[in-house]
Amino acid sequence: MDINYAAAQHNDLANTYRRNGDIDKAMQHIREALRLKPNYSAAFNNLGCILYSQGSIEAAKNNFQKALRITPMFVDAHLNLANCYASKNQMQSAATHYQAVLQQDPEHQVANFNLGMAYVSEQEHNKVITQFSKVIALESGNIEANYQLGIAYLSLSNSIEAEKYLRIAIELDPTRSEAYHNLAILALKNEQRELALEYFCKTLELNPDNTTAMHMQNALTQQQGIDATPTKYIQDLFDQYADHYDTHVKEKLAYNVPYLLRQAVGSVLQNNNNYKLMKILDLGCGTGLCSIYFCDLAEYIVGTDLASNMLAHAKQRGGYDALCMYDINQAIPAQGSKSQGLIIAADVLVYCGDLNNIFYNCTQTLQTNGLFAFTIETVESEQDDFQLLTTGRFGHSINYIQKLTNKYNFSIELQQDIVPRHNNGTAIVGCLFVLKLI
Structure with a gap:
């Protein structure tokens, strides 16, 4: 039997067992694939996926890197390596590999979306807008993309666009409490206190534990007997503000x-x-x-x-x-x-x-x-x-x-x-x- 064919057979079996949750058998077939073909990039990528699913991020990353040294344009390995970096909050490295995927496949939905989320983590608001605009062009009903566009525009004080995308997020998912919350924040910035109160009330209806909404509802309705600001409200406010x-x-x-x-x-x-x-x-x-x-x-x-x-x-x-x-x-x-x-x-x-x-x-x-x-x-x-x-x-x-x-x-x-x-x-x-x- 041809060695390359045999290695591919073992790698395919490993994939099947991995998807079915039989990790031990998957590992047996990957090892056999790599024994037959030591420079088999697909097997290294497959091994990385198994290790990633087990929480062994560094070991997974090493195997994705091995796959890329053998096949530098391997889209799946770039995507998986990017996800490893993202899981460790190493967003610049993650972005580099998501971009490598998009150089070969500009309409890759997962890479486009994940690159947008990497920019969200780095608070690069203009890049968030550019990236999630691409996501929406590919998938207009993507709830998270619309929501993140709203937040990015809100951060850049573009009230019109912020309201537009936050409202779209709510139309797509009427239970999205944080979208109502941020519409309330936007209304406050625009001195629309009655509208802000309406949105804070809706936020609390969906998420009664939202301390910011609770505090601002008390403030806007001039509740008596409040003698301190909730600790979590202060922490959330200034962590976002820092x-x-x-x-x-x-x-x-x-x-x-x-x-x-x-x-x-x-x-x-x-x-x-x-x-x-x-x-x-x-x-x-x-x-x-x-x-x-x-x-x-x-x-x-x-x-x-x-x-x-x-x-x-x-x-x-x-x-x-x-x-x-x-x-x-x-x-x-x-x-x-x-x-x-x-x-x-x-x-x-x-x-x-x-x-x-x-x-x-x-x-x-x-x-x-x-x-x-x-x-x-x-x-x-x-x-x-x-x-x-x-x-x-x-x-x-x-x-x-x-x-x-x-x-x-x-x-x-x-x-x-x-x-x-x-x-x-x-x-x-x-x-x-x-x-x-x-």
Whole structure:
């Protein structure tokens, strides 16, 4: 019998057994195929598929690479190797091999779709749009492709196209809760609060565990008795926001709170003739913007945040001696009793309603004469200490801050009206405080 023919027979049998779930027999026939024909690329590809199905990704990858060394234009091996890289979140390498497939077969549906998803993972929004437009040209009813096009356009602030494709995704799959969720986000961006509420309600109807939709429903309906923002809401919001946070807050929101806080703290230290290096705790540090302005005062500076992606950017910036993923009321006592000279919270307390625990924890962690510097969004209210606003953030009354200051034995060293940020071109009314623990 011809050796090539015999090897092909064994490889075909291996495929049959693999599809039927008999992996042991499949492996026997692949080994025999490779014994007969050591440079048999199809058998190496087949072996890689078996190993991949068993979770042995590195071994699978090695076999797909062997197949490609023998047959460089082997479409299936390129596709399978790309999937190996994608499973390890190595998206650039995955994209290279999906593109190799498409060079030979431009209409390969799986490669086109998977390449689009690789671009989604890398948040390359323009490439996502180009790629999924190709997918839709091949398969107009592809739900995920339409949805991802909507998300990409939303990320690029193209409201018209975002709404178009998110609506198509819903037409194709009326149970797609995340499409309703993102239509709600889009409506909020366009100041369409009633429409946003409608979409958030639909989101919750389909997915009652969606904490963002629940929180925003509470905010938009002005529910009473809400005294904190859900942790998961904050984590999800800022993990998604992290990659473009710095650019957005500077260019779109005219945000300069870290600078204003540093100027205020410097003024207080100068007035008290107390300029010295100190231990600093930066609550909700985000990407680390405060570290730029406070590094000259820091003997040791710790940044804490709930969002891992924000902490990754803060680490890359390099302004902190330590970074920790903590809730605010975990972060403060974790530093140790009477250990800190300064605690800062730049545009952070807007995600907290009731501030009693934060103030109490600061009294335990600050040294005597230590400073607590923070900003709030202000609300004019003689009855409410704080309010959940329609933005999903909290506003606090000046009277409430003054009551807390007295209750927890602080003195107000500096109080300054500020504009912490802009929202769709409208200045947000806020206030900056520097308190000293007596």
